[in-house]
Amino acid sequence: xxxxxxxxxxxxxxxxxxxxxxxxxxxxxxxxxxxxxxxxxxxxxxxxxxxxxxxxxxxxxxxxxxxxxxxxxxxxxxxxxxxxxxxxxxxxxxxxxxxxxxxxxxxxxxxxxxxxxxxxxxxxxxxxxxxxxxxxxxxxxxxxxxxxx
Ligand code: 4NP
Numbered sequence: 602x603x604x605x606x607x608x609x610x611x612x613x614x615x616x617x618x619x620x621x622x623x624x625x626x627x628x629x630x631x632x633x634x635x636x637x638x639x640x641x642x643x644x645x646x647x648x649x650x651x652x653x654x655x656x657x658x659x660x661x662x663x664x665x666x667x668x669x670x671x672x673x674x675x676x677x678x679x680x681x682x683x684x685x686x687x688x689x690x691x692x693x694x695x696x697x698x699x700x701x702x703x704x705x706x707x708x709x710x711x712x713x714x715x716x717x718x719x720x721x722x723x724x725x726x727x728x729x730x731x732x733x734x735x736x737x738x739x740x741x742x743x744x745x746x747x748x749x750x
Pocket of ligand 1: 610611612613616617639643718
């Protein structure tokens, strides 16, 4: 059975699709699946923000085919781990958990730091977010691979 991972932000167009693309590149796809979702439904069905698509492409990662969707309580059953970007995402997703086991699946992607929302920022903010996500995903990759053995 593959380990399934869900990245969650607010809109599912800036941070979490980028996080999905970055982590997917770092893990063997025969052992892991990576998806993303948003806590809000503003952008359902839309591709990622062009600034996320661009910063991903500059780093050799393709995310333009992704489509935004909203997090649902069924995701607690479908995914082994749910990584959220900030504390607002954390409380929103945890509030939908039906059991302590579901709640325990949810953690901040960066254990003690938030990935700031770049939506109202500029291209530089998307570069900062990319670097933070890349660092966070390296740490998660090491941890996930270690937990397999
Ligand atoms: P994300 O960024 O949560 O990283 O996808 C946002 C995208 C859209 C909005 C807010 C944050 N919005 O308010 O529409």
